[in-house]
Amino acid sequence: MTTPNTEGTAAAGSPSRVLVLNSGSSSVKYQLLDMSDRSRLASGLVERIGEETSRLVHTPPPGAGAVREREGRIADHDEALRAAAEELAADGLGLDSPDLAAIGHRVVHGGLRFTEPTVITDEVLKEIERLVPVAPLHNPANITGIRTARALRPDLPQVAVFDTAFHATMPEYAARYAIDVETADAHRIRRYGFHGTSHAYVSRKAAALLGKEPAEVNVIVLHLGNGASASAVAGGRCVETSMGLTPLEGLVMGTRSGDIDPAVTFHLKRVAGMSADEIDVLLNKKSGLVGLCGDNDMREIRRRVDEGDERATLAFDIYIHRLKKYIGAYSAVLGRVDAVVFTAGVGENSGPVREAAMAGLEEFGLVVDADLNAVRSGVPRLISPDYARVAVAVVPTDEELEIANQTFALVDN
Numbered sequence: 001m002t003t004p005n006t007e008g009t010a011a012a013g014s015p016s017r018v019l020v021l022n023s024g025s026s027s028v029k030y031q032l033l034d035m036s037d038r039s040r041l042a043s044g045l046v047e048r049i050g051e052e053t054s055r056l057v058h059t060p061p062p063g064a065g066a067v068r069e070r071e072g073r074i075a076d077h078d079e080a081l082r083a084a085a086e087e088l089a090a091d092g093l094g095l096d097s098p099d100l101a102a103i104g105h106r107v108v109h110g111g112l113r114f115t116e117p118t119v120i121t122d123e124v125l126k127e128i129e130r131l132v133p134v135a136p137l138h139n140p141a142n143i144t145g146i147r148t149a150r151a152l153r154p155d156l157p158q159v160a161v162f163d164t165a166f167h168a169t170m171p172e173y174a175a176r177y178a179i180d181v182e183t184a185d186a187h188r189i190r191r192y193g194f195h196g197t198s199h200a201y202v203s204r205k206a207a208a209l210l211g212k213e214p215a216e217v218n219v220i221v222l223h224l225g226n227g228a229s230a231s232a233v234a235g236g237r238c239v240e241t242s243m244g245l246t247p248l249e250g251l252v253m254g255t256r257s258g259d260i261d262p263a264v265t266f267h268l269k270r271v272a273g274m275s276a277d278e279i280d281v282l283l284n285k286k287s288g289l290v291g292l293c294g295d296n297d298m299r300e301i302r303r304r305v306d307e308g309d310e311r312a313t314l315a316f317d318i319y320i321h322r323l324k325k326y327i328g329a330y331s332a333v334l335g336r337v338d339a340v341v342f343t344a345g346v347g348e349n350s351g352p353v354r355e356a357a358m359a360g361l362e363e364f365g366l367v368v369d370a371d372l373n374a375v376r377s378g379v380p381r382l383i384s385p386d387y388a389r390v391a392v393a394v395v396p397t398d399e400e401l402e403i404a405n406q407t408f409a410l411v412d413n
Ligand SMILES: Nc1ncnc2c1ncn2[C@@H]1O[C@H](COP(=O)(O)OP(=O)(O)O)[C@@H](O)[C@H]1O
Pocket: 024, 224, 225, 226, 227, 254, 296, 297, 298, 299, 344, 345, 346, 349, 350
């Protein structure tokens, strides 16, 4: 890891800050980090972009005042980023600062080509655009973020860090679908996997929590946010993950179905008369937890479960059942499992999800300690008892820090 030189002549005053943009389909998370000590200077979230009820929440540097909020329509990701830039400027941390070394962007789909952090040129941007059909909810937002950031600071290196990159090590037998090889290859149809920045960061942190090197451990990472995915990481390398050509395959998610029989789509077209676009919206935005019970926030679902609500209970049970199938499958893929690790919004915060997902898996060496599971904390921690054969852990993810590290490593030379 490079530590910027703050003394001497050549590097004196060399820029050491990185702005990270994590643009989702209807949100932007941003963070400004000082890479000399990896501290977070300011951060924020713009959510419900495109709706009347958009909201920006900005956290200024420690000691520089209270969290600020703006409510009211923010039309698109361009406007969102400009609003974020205004908030940063109000803290004296504007994008025009000479201290800024680079802007790092989360880009969800990197296809076959991008398996490393990449400085964004016109040609790279074109390739990210070409991948829109396989990440229709995500790549367009990432592209808008890149365009606006380039317009605001055309002189600055902009770096793309890809969700797919960490999964590029999957063996061919895990990455390939069992469909006609020529057709698959002609259209680059294969399993790419997503949330890779998180799976990489969390699997490394989990090894550290066990007092081991990443190369020494096999872990199953469960990234359970609004989008959700599992990965099997053997000795620091991803060998399996639950998302595929697009972020639709795998686990039950907030609004996405995860695995279904692909024939459901022909059936919807032939029998229900739906178009490909309508089926896309159904499976990506109106399915998963929201399709099953009308809510996609796990807090609300748990509240309803506790009140005895049948639809919420069934939705919860389907979510947990799918998780268990993946834990079992990935245990078999790995052969030996050292840790099962929960992360992201649901994984980090929902004790009931962790408890239910581990229930009945004692034969796999998986046990959760109820007291440890009830602890609320922002640091990596074990929730399994000492005697358990396999560690169960909660490791908060930090995609922004990981993107900042990869971005800075690329530009700081
Ligand atoms: N205290 C909590 N208990 C249970 N679930 C929570 C809690 N806080 C957040 N969540 C869940 O986390 C989800 C958001 O996770 P996050 O990782 O931020 O998702 P994304 O990055 O996809 O927006 C929410 O939709 C909600 O279901």
